[in-house]
Every structure is written in structure tokens, then in C-alpha cells.
Amino acid sequence: MSLFWRIFVLNAVVLGAATALLLWAPVTVSVPVLLTEAVVLIGGLAVMLVANAALLRIGLAPLARLTRRMSTVDILRPGQRLAVSGHGGVPALIRAFNDMLDRLERERATSAARALSAQESERQRIARELHDEVGQSLTVVLMDLDRAADRSADPGLRAELAQAQETTRASLDEVRRLAHRLRPGVLEDLGLVSALTALTTELADHTGLVVRRRLESGLPRLDEQTELVLYRVAQESLTNVARHADAAGVDVALTGHEESVVLRIQDDGRGIGLAHEGAGIRGMRERALLIGATLEIGAAPGGGADVSLTVPLHRVGGDHAAHQDPARR
Structure with missing residues (x-):
């Protein structure tokens, strides 16, 4: 009826x-x-x-x-479905709504995959141009300044050239750091654990944060896309800690369990409170959906923020792992 x-x-x-x-x-x-x-x-x-x-x-x-x-409903948090109940046309309406959510989640995942792939390609292109073009140009300028300083007999001019050298060298280091953030070569060459170690070391050196790491080395094999998502989520989380948390320390843990790999980042800062999720967190949720992972953001026991990314192993095993180079582990 x-x-x-x-x-x-x-x-x-x-x-x-x-x-x-x-x-x-x-x-x-x-x-x-x-x-x-x-x-x-x-x-x-x-x-x-x-x-x-x-x-x-x-x-x-x-x-x-x-x-x-x-x-x-939020399609960045999948699995929100209504139980089909009622009589008459109500169950058909609920089933149609659930089917619509299924289609939207599939289409969002597909479009997010294309967008993130294009984003990574653009990151690599910019990093390559920074390293090959800007980096080399600054290197040439630095060499020219060094030769000019050696040839100059004026102590005042030599002091100014030395100051220009320091400025150029600092700019070159910053360009290299930006290129590294855009394209983490250590992730491709040495794997996820080494990349996270380098990332946290750089964070501690530049911000003064006390970084406590617990990175398990004997993790199950992960495909390149999953490793990239884990790295980007860690990178965005640590960037948020450095910029907004007003924290003194942060804990970074990467652990493997029987059915999942978990990345967890906890800080002792001001926490997230009722702050609205910005583009960075939405981007992390999209990346998590891309590999079928679960992203949870809440309050840490010490009052700061707690970011947890859980990657199911049934999603990252199989054919993807079989084609990964064992030397990267």
C-alpha cells in the first residue's frame, strides 16, 4: 500500500x-x-x-x-545508512536514499582519486622545477659570489659579498626543503619508515618541537599509494601541530596489527575544540577514502589533538604488495 x-x-x-x-x-x-x-x-x-x-x-x-x-550525512564518512523499515512506499524511499549514498560515495572516491593523482603529479612537476631550475640558478649565483669575494681586495665589499652568500645559501636550502616536501624522494627510495623519520626530524629541527617516534620497522608490505597517503596524512597533521596547536611535543606512532596498519599522531597543545574542519582535514579524509582507510580526529588524553589513520590490510595486500620492491622494506 x-x-x-x-x-x-x-x-x-x-x-x-x-x-x-x-x-x-x-x-x-x-x-x-x-x-x-x-x-x-x-x-x-x-x-x-x-x-x-x-x-x-x-x-x-x-x-x-x-x-x-x-x-x-557526510560522504567523507562512509557507511552511514538507514535501516529499511516501515510500510508502504517508505521502505522503497529509504532504499533509494541508501542507493544514492552508494553512488555518491563511489563517484566521490573516483573523482578524489583523479584529483589527488593530478595533485601529486603537479607536486612532482613543481618540485622538479624548483630543484632543477631554481636550485641550479641559486647554486650558480652562490659560486659567482664566492669567486667575486675571492677576487675582491676591499674588506667592506668582501663582507657584503659574504652576507649575500649566506642569504643565497639560506634561500637554496629553503628551495631544497620545499622541493623535498613536495616530492619526498626518501619515500620512493627508502620506504615509509625512513620517510617519516626524516619528516619528524625536519619538524623538530625547524620548530623546536619535541618529537617522540615509535615507528615499527617490520610492517606488512604496503603499496605505493597507501604509503603516500600515510605520509601525506602525517605531513598535514604535523603541519597543523606546528602552526595551530601551540604544542611543546608530539608523539608519532606507526604500528602494525593483525588486520590493519595504524598511524597515530598526538600532541599536547590546545586541541581542536569546536573548530570547523578546514581544507587540510577534508583533504586527509579524502585521501583516507582513496585507500579504504578510516580517519578519526579527536581529543588526546593530555588535552591536545589525536589523529588516527587505520588502514585495513585486506585493502593493501594482494596484488599491490606482490609487485612492491622488497628492497624498499
Whole structure:
């Protein structure tokens, strides 16, 4: 029975009961209406309205649940589905909504994969240009300044050239650091653990944060895409700690379990509170969806932020792992 006919029948039952009561009840209506008769009629009307409201609430309860879920659903948090229940056209509507979420999640994952692939390609191109073009140009400038300083007999000029050399050398180091952040060559050459070690060491050197590492070396084999997602999530999390957390220390752990690999980053800063998720966190959620992982962001025991990325091993095993170079482990 469709939703229309269900509502129609509910109202027909109420009105039929009221009609039967008027036909066969030993109650008559006088002209003019007496007070006791008015009380009976108003009481009957109130009973009909209450009964009708209760029946409609029961019949439309699944639609209310569907409305609440539609207003809160987030396709970056997959698996949010409604249990199919109710009668009439309600189950069909809920199933259609669940199917729509399935299609949206698949399409979002596909588009995110293309976007992130293009983003990584662009990162590599920029890193290559920084290293090959800007880096080499600064190296040439540094060599020219060094030769000019050796040839100059003026102590004041030599001091200025030495200052220019230091500025150029610092700029060259910054270009190399940016190129390294855009394209982590150590990840491709030595693997995830070495890349995370280098990342945390660089963070400690540049920010003064106390970084405590617990990186297991005997992890299961991970494909390149999964390693890249783990690295980027760690990179974004540590960047957020350095910029916004006002923390003194941060713990970075990479552990392997029977069915998953878990990356966890906890700081002792101000925490996330009720802050709105920005582009960085949304980007981490998209990367997690790309490999079927689960990203959880909450409060750390010490009051800071706790970022946890859980990668199921059934997603990263199989053919992907079989083609990975064992030397990278």
C-alpha cells in the first residue's frame, strides 16, 4: 500500500469511528446546543485529532528518520545508512536514499582519486622545477659570489659579498626543503619508515618541537599509494601541530596489527575544540577514502589533538604488495 493510501485509510478509520459513534450512540444534539452536548462534541473532536495525530506519527516516523539523516550525512564518512523499515512506499524511499549514498560515495572516491593523482603529479612537476631550475640558478649565483669575494681586495665589499652568500645559501636550502616536501624522494627510495623519520626530524629541527617516534620497522608490505597517503596524512597533521596547536611535543606512532596498519599522531597543545574542519582535514579524509582507510580526529588524553589513520590490510595486500620492491622494506 502506498503512503497516500495509508494516510487516507488512517483518516478514514478515524472519521468512520466518529460517524458510527454519532449514528448509534444514545446522544442527541438539541437546538440550541446544550452545554453538556457541546462538551461531548468537543471531547469527541479532541479524541479524533489525538488519534489521527498518533496514527500519522507512527506511519511517518521512518520519513522523520530519513529527514534527519539527510541533513547530517557526510560522504567523507562512509557507511552511514538507514535501516529499511516501515510500510508502504517508505521502505522503497529509504532504499533509494541508501542507493544514492552508494553512488555518491563511489563517484566521490573516483573523482578524489583523479584529483589527488593530478595533485601529486603537479607536486612532482613543481618540485622538479624548483630543484632543477631554481636550485641550479641559486647554486650558480652562490659560486659567482664566492669567486667575486675571492677576487675582491676591499674588506667592506668582501663582507657584503659574504652576507649575500649566506642569504643565497639560506634561500637554496629553503628551495631544497620545499622541493623535498613536495616530492619526498626518501619515500620512493627508502620506504615509509625512513620517510617519516626524516619528516619528524625536519619538524623538530625547524620548530623546536619535541618529537617522540615509535615507528615499527617490520610492517606488512604496503603499496605505493597507501604509503603516500600515510605520509601525506602525517605531513598535514604535523603541519597543523606546528602552526595551530601551540604544542611543546608530539608523539608519532606507526604500528602494525593483525588486520590493519595504524598511524597515530598526538600532541599536547590546545586541541581542536569546536573548530570547523578546514581544507587540510577534508583533504586527509579524502585521501583516507582513496585507500579504504578510516580517519578519526579527536581529543588526546593530555588535552591536545589525536589523529588516527587505520588502514585495513585486506585493502593493501594482494596484488599491490606482490609487485612492491622488497628492497624498499
